Amino acid sequence: MLDITVADRFKLGKKLGSGSFGDIYKGIDVHINQDVAIKLEKINSRHPQLIYESKLIKIIYGDIGVPQIYWYGTEGNYNVMVMELLGSSLEDMFTKCGRKLSMKTTLMVADQMISRIEYVHNRNFIHRDIKPDNFLMGIGGKANIVYIIDFGLAKKYRDSKTNQHIPFREGKSLTGTARYASLNAHEGKELSRRDDLESIGYVLMYFLRGSLPWQGIVTRNKEEKYRKISEKKRATSLDELCQGYPPEFKAYIEYCKRLGFEETPDYAYLKSLFREVFLRENFVMDFVYDWDGQIKHIVEVKHDPEVKRTLPEITQPDQKSKKKKKCLIF
Secondary structure: OOOOEEOOOEEEEEEEEEEOOEEEEEEEEOOOOEEEEEEEEEOOOOOOOHHHHHHHHHHHOOOOOOOOEEEEEEEOOEEEEEEEOOOOEHHHHHHHOOOOOOHHHHHHHHHHHHHHHHHHHHOOEEOOOOOHHHEEEOOHHHOOOEEEOOOOOOEEOEOOOOOOEOOOOOOOOOOOOOOOOOHHHHOOOOOOHHHHHHHHHHHHHHHHHOOOOOOOOOOOOHHHHHHHHHHHHHHOOHHHHOOOOOHHHHHHHHHHHHOOOOOOOOHHHHHHHHHHHHHHOOOOOOOOOHHHOOOOOOOOHHHOHHHHHOOOEEEEEOOOOOOEEEEEOO
């Protein structure tokens, strides 16, 4: 374990994971005895991105589901970002649940994922690497909340003063993760808001199906693999991809693929598709996810006014009174 104290305040603890950026550790703020997450990236990295990501999150931060940055800078031979400690990723939870999620859990996380990316878009950025690994659950009183992380590939798509959109371009290399990338990404087109949303659609089908038709392709090199994934993705109709699941999932991806490059998505419509399924299936908004097991102490959101303030309401039929009752949904 690295014996590093960052800024004479944040002490490294156990290693939590690794990525292309470097390593992430659990740490502690020794001034206030608070757990934190510490991301390290070697200064001489081939493609350093941690300081860029830190500055970007500082700009975006301000709403539920975006982690707070406590400190960023350099320490010794490392670029460092100290941030709010979060729980496991949706990919980890998916694996924990036998590599399949129930309809109810998928719908609950879908609503939050769309809300998170809507907020990022409203702050003039696109994420460009939507995947289950980049959505984490909160901890403690915020264990029900889905957080969006890893903005290393994020890009400003619109000028914050003039609202001028970036121009359309072609001939670009694939950005993001091939499994969840939009068809536009595979075709080398400049990405925009529509592509983040299309990727969310593929993530949701991955959760429900357990895998995607273009997984497991073995090739000699990365370029060939990307090409074969693209070919399979293009050859797989939405009817085939979404077969056996509510039609709203197909409608979601169809809508995303019809969006124009600069067009503002109707996020409310996209969320309404999945809320309609939630009501039709008579699910209860109890915030119990598949990974929580059958018995769980439900976190009372009323104890955290910041959480409750941001929760939209979903109307749900009350079987006894025949009236409609309102439930909170992220």
